[in-house]
Amino acid sequence: MESPGAHRVIVLPTRCVPPGVLRVAPRLDVPSFVSESAGPPGTVRFTGLPDRMKDVEIWLPHNEHTELVALRSDAPVGPVPDRGRRVWLHHGSSISQGSNATSPTATWPVVAASLGDVDLVNLGFGGSALLDPFTARTMRDTRADLISVKIGINLVNADLMRLRAFTPAVHGFLDTIREGHPTTPLLVVSAIYCPIHEDTPGPGAFDLAALGTGQVRFRATGDPAERASGKLTLRVIRDELARITAQRAADDPNLHHLDGLDLYGEADLAELPLPDQLHPDTATHRRIAERFAKRVFSAAGPFAGHSS
Structure with a gap:
């Protein structure tokens, strides 16, 4: 959430959620030999954030298939204004x-x-x-x-x-x-x-x-x-x-x-x-x-x- 003078906080999840498994073929053009096994869902917690109005950016892993199942907060949240x-x-x-x-x-x-x-x-x-x-x-x-x-x-x-x-x-x-x-x-x-x-x-x-x-x-x-x-x-x-x-x-x-x-x-x-x-x-x-x-x-x- 943002207000005038709001602070920006960037958080990057660590690999605390068990990953899935990707198996690939020796050749890159053989998609039928690529298989994926999903990992189990897990919870990532961000604690110790400053107690004030702030923009929060959550950067999910760029090198994983990630599904956001739910997002919960202990304080009111809202969209970031333009x-x-x-x-x-x-x-x-x-x-x-x-x-x-x-x-x-x-x-x-x-x-x-x-x-x-x-x-x-x-x-x-x-x-x-x-x-x-x-x-x-x-x-x-x-x-x-x-x-x-x-x-x-x-x-x-x-x-x-x-x-x-x-x-x-x-x-x-x-x-x-x-x-x-x-x-x-x-x-x-x-x-x-x-x-x-x-x-x-x-x-x-x-x-x-x-x-x-x-x-x-x-x-x-x-x-x-x-x-x-x-x-x-x-x-x-x-x-x-x-x-x-x-x-x-x-x-x-x-x-x-x-x-x-x-x-x-x-x-x-x-x-x-x-x-x-x-x-x-x-x-x-x-x-x-x-x-x-x-x-x-x-x-x-x-x-x-x-x-x-």
Whole structure:
């Protein structure tokens, strides 16, 4: 609950509720070999909070499937009034969801939103940023002042489509968003640097040799020669996204493009390697966030002072 001068309290649940079990197949494109077992319900208590009016933010785990069964309080609660901050709606892969970050407040979209002083609605879907029409419709129907879509890595490591299908799928995705947000600043972001998929198509797979040592690492199983037949790699997708957005921007001045290599490129790999060959760690999430905020929320950026 908030009143003038209210204080903000952020609480992060710890892993005191027994987790479920996730079993996955060696290949990422074999969903029938993925199974989940739910853990039992439990109670998380937050004690010792200040005895005054306050905003309370509860950050659920970003790397777990979490169902909120009930919320109880020993004092009156109410909705937070409109603070006047803009709403940023973002869609991306597990990197946007926050894989390998140490906490939900350390994921790059959350850090970037804090730096940009905006409220974040994060549609980061682990393994599922696949240009699905239902995702575009959800974004179309969600209130937002700023919108971004980060496209690339899941399409490659799922080996989902060829270049011939990719181009109209991107156009259709953006067309659907524009049905609900015709003039909202819309930023198309390509993938950050990922050496296993820069020039090698998917599908992606777990590195079984690394699993034998207790490590989780990924590898690409495609053949680089298959690019000639339309298989997607990150380099192919970046080039096509740049072409698509430049073409559309001629009639859509609020459409913008950001090369993911400007957020994390080949030169960053030596200093901040991807621990599993695919996902950034916490320090890299922060670097991505800081660069995103500087390029996008700054006075010269596409999200500077815009509101729908």
